[in-house]
Amino acid sequence: MVASRGNNSNPARIPGLGLRVLVLILISIVLMYFDQRENHLDGIRRAVGAAVYPVRIVVDAPVRFWGWLARSTTSRKELELELGRLQAERLLTNARLQRLTALEAENARFRALLDARTRVRDEVRVAEIMAVDANPYEHNLVIDIGRRDGVYDGQAIVDADGVVGQVIKTGVMTAQAVLISDADHALPVEVNRNGLRTIAVGTGEIDRLDLPFLPNNADIRVGDVLVTSGLGGAFPAGYPVAVVNLVTRIPQEPFADVSATPAAALDQVREVMLIWSAPPVTEEAPDE
Template sequence: MAYTGNASGSLFAEGGAGTLKLLMYLTMALVLMVADHRGGYLDAVRAAAGMLTGPLYMIASSPARLVTATRDQLASQQDLLRENRELREQLLRGSARMNRLQAVQIENQRLRDLLGGTRGLQLSVQLAGMVDVDLDPFRHRIVLDAGQQRGVRVGLAVIDGAGVVGQIIATTPMNSTAMLVTDPSHAIPVQVVRSGQRSIAFGTGRLDALELPNIPLSADVQVGDELITSGLGGTFPAGFPVGRIVSLQPDDTRLFVVAQAHPAATLERNGEVLLVWNTGIEDTRDEMGPPAPDAAPTAASPSTGGGP
């Protein structure tokens, strides 16, 4: 019994002190609440406490904010990389389309230039492609993909968009061979546009040079004069550009002048050429394709006898 009584007294003593402290704290809390509510005396205390705890909150939240910023940065970088890749692909596709359009435009302009050389003249034309080139120093020849089956015959003039290329010298059923104006054995009657002076332009074996020998000293010929076909001989229709005179020098006898001319045709860059021939006054068609039998007969055949 004595043990139990001592224990209860001691516990009651401790409980009484604790209850007194609790009542005191509650009373202070109520006083502070009423004072803060009525007069706002604790606002300065809260502001000071916020200034002290603000850095702590920032330090505590910095790992989360760092993770969020890193994730956003990675996402933005991935978006930029994806957008950059898409734009690069679009640029490549656009460049490919642009190159194709430019190639088509160049091809169209080249064909316009080819056909433009015969505009306004009573000529028939036929487009032919080059399949082989022979440009050794002793002969300049090209092989075309048009032959007897397409009405090509020996003697037809060959031009490009800039001027005279040469003339047909041989044909087969599928192909034909043309001699270039720069071939050492080729000659073409020409006329000076400015003065009307006529001469003969010979090939020199060089793609960039023609020679006009035996020009009289009194002839009205100057450096820079344009040369065109004169139409003499009937092989080359009149009026096609042949070249431009680049130099004049007296020959060994000092009685004549020798002129050097630069060919008008782009002999080293041609891919397609035109075969041209004169048509009659009654035939003014200017169509692509095989020439009509009466306009450009096929390969020459032996004459046949017959009545008057």
Template structure:
């Protein structure tokens, strides 16, 4: 019988031969580079296996990178949103400051036109009664404000001071039904009286003859006849001219050129021709005029 296993060299001999062969290959590769071609061929052959083996690690690093990027992006997005909110809030403040600066520049421009002592005041409150056109400003007798003092905005005449205290004053607007102001047509010098119409926030020009030369669009300015308002300041612009058979005078309605419902700052004027009215004197109209012939 043949044996099942053929005995060959011993295990020790095989190990010694393998070591010697390995040493020989190492010397031949190091000194003569005979195995470079073999190594390159083996690298090409095993590259797919290396690539497949490295895929889990690459996927893990990629997933970790995506998670880190997402967390960083979310953090950066939150920071940018907070910064954007702060900047928007500051922008709103800057817009308000810019608008206020423009209003103050307009008022200062008016003060240069006046050419006399002026004071800028801020409107604190508005009388909500539709039949009383009054506002309260933050300047009083401590600032030299007096009863009867003219009040302007950047566009035109607004009214006059009727009450004062140490820290604030009440201003009667030209549209109040109890206010009347002598004016003249800037185009032809026609003199008349502009009386307030109350809730409509309009003015009626009184006692204008039917043959008078006045038409829509004419600018009415202060005439200075009351020795209270400086002459030549815009008051209103004629809106409608109507002939009423039952009225001996022409019915003329004018619209104030001052921004009565939008101004936040006003200009108090000291004219060299004005004498302050003592605080004890009761408030008076700019002109004591009889009631208009037309309807208000």
């Protein structure tokens, strides 16, 4: 530090300031260059991230506390009502699940007949979203499990209704994910009704995805369900992504104007599931 701290020895000049800022700018540029090109800086990122972890916990605490308070002050009657509702729901879900098991077995048999390999079931794990905002200009979220639990970059994240996003940065105990609505995110989908393949691009709005690459004569209507096609390799196939809510065909334009509403409640989820998908299954049948 500078020895003369008082206001008596020409306080306007702070020696070496220009040099210091120049050096810092150079260091920043070098850091950014390496960060952009390669992942050499993951170590630094993780170290600083671990230092910031307590701050994240503190910011998350009030929300967590509020949730706990709300849970612990609900009346017995409300709890009973909730229990009844959940039991009814469970009964319904179980009934559907039974049919699903039968269908799955049937599907496996058909696939065996066709000589294609059976799809392996994906492994999932529930993670909680931390109430911290990663970046205001991107649709990001932070989850409370990280590299320690086997989370990896590019991992798919879904909730009960559909695809939420994918992991982009993994810390030791937390991971950052990008939502499918982020303006920089695109994901390969297919129309569930007819298998039409296209790409769903995020718009930066939380409740809208764009499908910019569909020609005017494409067979798509309002209400069509889009599911992941599994072609990009990041997302396993068959998870619902969005429902088409607007199709505008303008004759002189080459592409139709199609947008869709994400199936998952992107701004309301509190718990998500991470998918450890099985290694890609080759669908090619062997020689006849």
